[in-house]
Amino acid sequence: MSNNLGTIIGFTFKNKVKTKSFLITTLVLAILITIGMNVPYFIKQFSGGDDGPDRIGLLTGSGQAVASELEKYAAASGNKDYTFVKYEGNAEEPLKQDVKDGKLEGYLKFEEDPADSSFPKVVYAGEGGMGQGLSTYLQGALQNVKTAMIAKDALTAEQIAALNKPVSLDSLDLSEEAKANAGGDTEKERNQKIMNYVTVYFLMILFFSSNMMTGNMIAAEVTAEKSSRIMEILITSVKPLNQMFGKIIGIFLVGLVQIAVFGVVVVANLMLPNNVGMLQEFHLSLTDLNISVLLYGLAFYIVGYFLFAVLYAAVGSIVSRTEELGQAVMPITMLGLAAFYIGIFSISSPGTMLIKVTSFIPFTAPTAMLVRIGMGTVPTWQILISLALLVVSIIVFGWLSAKIYRTGVLMYGKRPSFKELRKAMKAYKI
């Protein structure tokens, strides 16, 4: 009997991987990933980084002083993306014309600010608003110019530079016993933290998306077997528990294959010459990867998967027709969404009561505990308790789901009520 499980896993896996829908979905997603990863590069290409800096006109008018300071600042800062072009006088028309002709990206004009006599009001005019990068640049440049103009010669250049330097605000988690040594994190530790953040984020998205995808696959398979009545033959051949777990494991393997394909696509894309610089830009390096976070993450990923999968199988068995499935799996989808969002929203505050409590609730533990492990601190015994709770709930819900499965697959027509299910479940061994 026990080798039945292997037979079912093999059959489920082989036939799922071969289906057109699976091949197409995987291919489409792989293409989307490839496109998504190369979009930043293409945007850079098309936004014309090559044809010199964007020219910003300056309508000096009443702001002669400011315009000169801006030019000085731009020259000193060495920024290659933007350059200022002075237009003397008050006539706005030539500037407008140049913007129209594409000679200028836009222009700045200076107006008297009735509320503030020390510095004029600056207006940017251009076709289609101001981009994020330009806005940041102009803000910084004007702030510098303002400081320099107000301070005049009262301060030295060093003092002005010091004033303009942003204040550094670091957070230090006091519960981190080991890191209580003052002075904050070293460079290495900071990088590890960023890497942990990336790992946790990535694992949560992986957990959520593969759970949704494979979960729906499981439910759909069960419903299809039920509606084609092949279930009647299967139930008389194999124990429902074997049948259910054979299916779940088979589809889990399908999911792993899909993830592996995506992984290869991601790595291949990262190795493209245009993307090689990206990782360095974010100061990410695989050597900073925290192995224990990854291992715990995978452990929670697997047990979490099985917990959700048995529920999907149970729901699939209750529904008679594939069309009704979407509605029936809603509650489980909601549960998955809750787990995902609790994790995502707590990633920057891993010490709240919410995340502590949810890290012990089996359905939310895979994400909540992962956040605590990766981003905060958590004693090992708490991790183990959470894992143990998950395993126990897999056994409990697995058993319950197998009962529902055994009962549900023979119920046709309308969806059975809880009362009917309970009554029928008492009758069947699994």
Add this chain to the structure above:
Amino acid sequence: MVSLQLDHVFKQYGEKTAVNNISLQVEQGEIYGLLGANGAGKTTTMRMVLGLIYPDGGEIRYHGKPYSNELTRVMGYLPEERGLYPKIKVSEQIVYLARLRGMSKQDADKSLRYWLDRFEVPEYYDKRIEELSKGNQQKMGFIAAVVHRPQILILDEAFSGLDPVNVELLKATVKELRDNGTSILFSTHRMEHVEELCRRITILHRSNTVVQGDIKEIKSRYPREEVVLHTVGEVERLESIPGVKSVERNERGYQIKIGTPDTAQLILQHAMAQTAVERFEIKEPTLNQIFIQEVGESNE
């Protein structure tokens, strides 16, 4: 030897009784007919035999023992709605089903090829079920039910939807299985198949057993009330013979309904006195007639 025994088996769905106290025995190498109109309880009875659902009362024994998981290897089942994966190749799914019932892969493959050859469709080995016609899908369903050489075979409406040629093919196969010692529980609402295949039957009507036993014996319990008479010339005044209920003329001769068996002899004498008799038969009632009489409803 009794392969399958149902003893006062009872099943209720909510308030409704689905099967009321059915008892029957299927011997080794016997085809047992389970008859009844739609909704009479045939499928429920079969599902209980298969262990798909449990009886609320009574007992089912297999070779003298109660249900156990080992039975999956010795039982075969063809459900009324064929039960196969539409998008999967015939070979893959039938070998899979056979392996689930404990066969080795090679053994299952060999058995499948034997059956495909037997049905003269070896080219279906690599076809998907959805590519086949309804009748051929049914043949594949039948193969799926027998591929692991079951000792107890449950066939739910095995012949419905088949053309006459395939019905004959399947009938011959079922008989062959019977002769090799398979016990077959066979349900249908077509009486003509039953008379040819089964020795004993149970007729269910609205969950109750209305007629049960050996077909010959059942028939002998019902009076012979119909006479077929074919003659060379005309026969006059048949209606005037005492005991004749009605006379119906057709191209070849007469079909006469009678009240008592003695009347038949009177009819023969009456006919021979007038002309030469080509055919004379006192017909035993058909199962269909018995069924209609018992159930009191028309049956297709």
